[in-house]
Amino acid sequence: MTDRKHTIRAAVAAHLIETGLTGHGIRALARAANTSDRMLIYYFGSKEELLRESLMLVVKGLSMQLDQELGNERQRSADLLEKLTVVCQRPDWRPMTNLWFEIVGLAARGNAPYQPVACEIADAFIDWIASHLIDAERHQAADVFAHLEGRMLLAVIGR
Template sequence: MSRVRSYLLRNGLAGLSLRPLAQELGTSDRMLLYYFGTKERMVAEALSMDDRRPLLRIRGVRDSADAPEDAAGLRRLLEELWAESHSPDRRALMPLQFELMTASVLHPDRYGPLMRDLITEWTDVFAPFFVRLGMSDERARNEATLVFDAIVGLLYGSLADGDWDRAAVAFDTLLDRLESGWTPDGA
């Protein structure tokens, strides 16, 4: 699977054909389909094999005794996530991740489910932090969506223009504006 992942990182999704990949792996395209079922499933599995994914770390924090109990703690966790998400070693993955995002818009029948699952997974990880702050489930999901979508947008913009410093300032500004509103419902 690591060789599939390496191939995808080098070549991307655009025009991904199983024959050249299979040839590089020393197998056949039919064996790849037998093993994975679909090309899209293969892509999903290759992306999910990263055991250093920030999502896994955040999920671990959420389920631990160290989970933030207040807005300041949640902000610190999001700042750590931001630093981790745009670190140089994570940047190598971003073009493929954004290509997958674009493919999910252009080919919703093929890649849409993968992107929807990813977005749902992140929202499901973040929402309990907001519930812990006293928000209703609906508001917590909205806050989680806002934070996730903002991070994705800032990462995408930074990848496109290379201005990581400006994005970091924008992220801090976003947290400044949001943190004061992370109060229990009705407060």
């Protein structure tokens, strides 16, 4: 990947975390990346691919941040869930939480490209969780993800 393409993707990812997904045409994304809409299409082929790659960059960054904060030691599912709950409910994580629930809402309504992107993001986090669980509990990764997501949703709505 070229440095310019990575810079654009990173700028769009930061913009999406800050502002969310709705109401952003290709020109607004180009402005956020300090480039033209034509260059976005040149590098990514479509707005959908730009969004997918930018959102997956967010996921990669969050996974790296979780690795730094929680380490790579394998844990029991209940312990990992508690630690993830504390991290993901911090105020500095709220923009990512809001972005995730926006993606899920758009995916639920069938808005392209969010359904496949939501699946790709969920799969990435379930894989991350599985890699941090003890072997006997790796099969519980999707359950841990679902419990964490439920806790995050309750926090977002003030419960």
